[in-house]
Amino acid sequence: MKIVVCVKRTASGELNPFDACAYEAALQIPDSEVILLSMGPDKTKEMLLNLTRLGAKEAYLLCDGAFAGADTLATAYTLSLAVKKLSPDLVICGRQTIDGDTAQTGPSLSVAADLSLITNVMHIKETAGRLVCETRDMGVQTAEYPALITVERINHLRLPSIRSKKGAVIRWTAKDIDADLSRCGLKGSPTRVLASFQNEEGKRKCKFIEMTELSEAIKQGLEKERQHLNPIQQSERKLRKVWIVGEAPRSFAESISEDITAIDKEDFMKAGDTNRDFAVRFTEHIREWQPEVILWGSDVWSKAVAPQVAALLQTGLCADCTALETDGEKLYMYRPAFSGNIVAKIACMTKPQMATVRTWEAGSAEVICALGKGAKNVVHDVQALVQRKNEVAAKGKSARWDIAATRLAVDAEMLSYDRQVGITGKSVNSAVYIAVGISGAVHHIAGMKQSSIVIAINPDKKAPIFDYADYGIVETAEDFMNFLNKEMYA
Numbered sequence: 001m002k003i004v005v006c007v008k009r010t011a012s013g014e015l016n017p018f019d020a021c022a023y024e025a026a027l028q029i030p031d032s033e034v035i036l037l038s039m040g041p042d043k044t045k046e047m048l049l050n051l052t053r054l055g056a057k058e059a060y061l062l063c064d065g066a067f068a069g070a071d072t073l074a075t076a077y078t079l080s081l082a083v084k085k086l087s088p089d090l091v092i093c094g095r096q097t098i099d100g101d102t103a104q105t106g107p108s109l110s111v112a113a114d115l116s117l118i119t120n121v122m123h124i125k126e127t128a129g130r131l132v133c134e135t136r137d138m139g140v141q142t143a144e145y146p147a148l149i150t151v152e153r154i155n156h157l158r159l160p161s162i163r164s165k166k167g168a169v170i171r172w173t174a175k176d177i178d179a180d181l182s183r184c185g186l187k188g189s190p191t192r193v194l195a196s197f198q199n200e201e202g203k204r205k206c207k208f209i210e211m212t213e214l215s216e217a218i219k220q221g222l223e224k225e226r227q228h229l230n231p232i233q234q235s236e237r238k239l240r241k242v243w244i245v246g247e248a249p250r251s252f253a254e255s256i257s258e259d260i261t262a263i264d265k266e267d268f269m270k271a272g273d274t275n276r277d278f279a280v281r282f283t284e285h286i287r288e289w290q291p292e293v294i295l296w297g298s299d300v301w302s303k304a305v306a307p308q309v310a311a312l313l314q315t316g317l318c319a320d321c322t323a324l325e326t327d328g329e330k331l332y333m334y335r336p337a338f339s340g341n342i343v344a345k346i347a348c349m350t351k352p353q354m355a356t357v358r359t360w361e362a363g364s365a366e367v368i369c370a371l372g373k374g375a376k377n378v379v380h381d382v383q384a385l386v387q388r389k390n391e392v393a394a395k396g397k398s399a400r401w402d403i404a405a406t407r408l409a410v411d412a413e414m415l416s417y418d419r420q421v422g423i424t425g426k427s428v429n430s431a432v433y434i435a436v437g438i439s440g441a442v443h444h445i446a447g448m449k450q451s452s453i454v455i456a457i458n459p460d461k462k463a464p465i466f467d468y469a470d471y472g473i474v475e476t477a478e479d480f481m482n483f484l485n486k487e488m489y490a
């Protein structure tokens, strides 16, 4: 099988972590010829050359001034030309890059290169004849070849052996792939970053409290529940013809429009349909009715389908917006970037203007107890506690609890990857986030800072997590657990 793996050198000069997993996944497929493909500046060559030592005989670098400044649509177009030229059976991409952080390029590329698609792959189960994969939130999915999959953080990229040889890196310019320059780089990008700001969001003034005050802090968080979801500012002028896919983006839509139509995705689905079938049918409807704006939620389904619709319509899509604004003509979309350190203000030059917005996941827990490496001795106790809390919650008496983890906790096998919160895990926005034994690295903060109330428990008063917490308890995880157990059985 011929496999193309798309890899990106991130802004910090490293291989994007999800792409490392994509490469390893390809190398593990028996009898495969693996080819690396990257679009980027000249310095990407060095990274590709090193990567060829692991098994890919060849790497292609799409490198041309005309490719610079590309958004996801222009990137997908450019990559698709190379993919078509290489004609693989399978393309593997990482779920998302950690700098761009949109998760859009894979799905858009699948449309541009006419490949069937499975996103958020946790495990490749079968490759013979057709592709069968277990996904993160959408069960087992099947695709016919040629196909594209995007993978989660499902493995660790092997290291080169001392004897491994470097392969070849072949540079392709716009001419080599016969690119239409009006569709490449900044010129071909319908979304534009208008401004960027330092993002102080997430920083909180921490009040240090005693363990005995914990219940009160949790109660306060639950009372404040869901107000935290972006206190949405109303724009004075409004846009017409705004569509929302499902009800989740409604409050965002109401901030920019009084003319809102909710789309029920079931109206566009037939039994046995793939996401692509939906995307094609919905695109026809959009062409007919020409809405100004379409807003999607941030669930896994929306994030897989919206980029396909954008690619079919050749329009821009801004990912994970936390606020919207309008002057009555244009839609301005605000989204965090670079682990949330920066907020970018983005506009879309084409119609419809589309965005996925950060929404609350239906049925998600109100209290999340997240464990870091410092909580290694209390994992089972916390699991039991969460179970007991949920037994009470099932009787309708109290809030639902859930458990989460840092990446180091996942790597130490304390909890499974689907629990990981952060830039290479998932984002959560619970009413109360209790961070136990977590240091507070930016990569983790990026996934939890939308929580209403954050309570941090760490014996190190200088731990950065306290800068992102409303309440701090300077205690060990063990003391925390002893206290809760006593309180629970009191």
Ligand SMILES: Cc1cc2nc3c(=O)[nH]c(=O)nc-3n(C[C@H](O)[C@H](O)[C@H](O)COP(=O)(O)OP(=O)(O)OC[C@H]3O[C@@H](n4cnc5c(N)ncnc54)[C@H](O)[C@@H]3O)c2cc1C
Binding pocket: 017, 098, 371, 372, 373, 374, 375, 405, 406, 407, 408, 409, 420, 421, 422, 423, 424, 425, 426, 436, 437, 438, 439, 440, 441, 442, 443, 444, 447, 457, 458, 459, 460, 463, 475, 476, 477, 478
């Ligand atoms: C590209 C990239 C992507 C990443 N993505 C993610 C991501 O998605 N999510 C994520 O979480 N991380 C991610 N990381 C890793 C991140 O940078 C941190 O290394 C990680 O979040 C730290 O995990 P931790 O807080 O559990 O462990 P540590 O940083 O080791 O902190 C452990 C904490 O436990 C405290 N402690 C020690 N003993 C006790 C005790 N008895 N009781 C209570 N506390 C105690 C210590 O004071 C310390 O603050 C990523 C890193 C990179 C480079």
